[in-house]
Amino acid sequence: MNFDKILSIAGRPGLWEIKAQTRNGVVAQSVIDGKKLPVNIQNNISILDEIAIYTYTEEVPLREVFQTIAEKNNFEKTISHKSSKNELLEFFQEILPEYDEDRVYVSDIKKIIQWYNLLIEKGITDFKVKEKEEDSESNTDSEA
Numbered sequence: 001m002n003f004d005k006i007l008s009i010a011g012r013p014g015l016w017e018i019k020a021q022t023r024n025g026v027v028a029q030s031v032i033d034g035k036k037l038p039v040n041i042q043n044n045i046s047i048l049d050e051i052a053i054y055t056y057t058e059e060v061p062l063r064e065v066f067q068t069i070a071e072k073n074n075f076e077k078t079i080s081h082k083s084s085k086n087e088l089l090e091f092f093q094e095i096l097p098e099y100d101e102d103r104v105y106v107s108d109i110k111k112i113i114q115w116y117n118l119l120i121e122k123g124i125t126d127f128k129v130k131e132k133e134e135d136s137e138s139n140t141d142s143e144a
Helices: 062-072 085-095 106-121 131-143
Strands: 006-009 016-022 025-030 036-040 045-047 052-054 059-061
Touching (some): 016 036, 062 085, 062 106
Antiparallel strands (some): 006 016, 016 025, 025 036
8 A cells, every 4th residue: 555545535534545546536445444435526635645744844744754653663553542632742742843833733633643553553654755756856856
């Protein structure tokens, strides 16, 4: 399962994987139970690879936040998203000390932790950018 094919659908629990593209959207499969669902372009969907977390200086890609959590927890599950507000805030402060507390809400932190644990449970533990993507970026830079 490719990280750049995993998405969140507003109003639907869990994470979904893009299985096919249709004229009006995509066919997504639940990471939790494997059920397939046609997703219309009018649905609010977010591809995890395009999500970033606000900090005081920049936006940090969700992929990097997941990688930090994974390294801190030896690539195993972390605290529950149902932990107390103080535990969640303390945990996230350790993971991303410079996160913007005015723009990143507890509900966002819960979602990040829930998604991370779900991905780990499903065996997705590599959150680093693939070398192929890095190589194509460096080739573009050298040609300019």
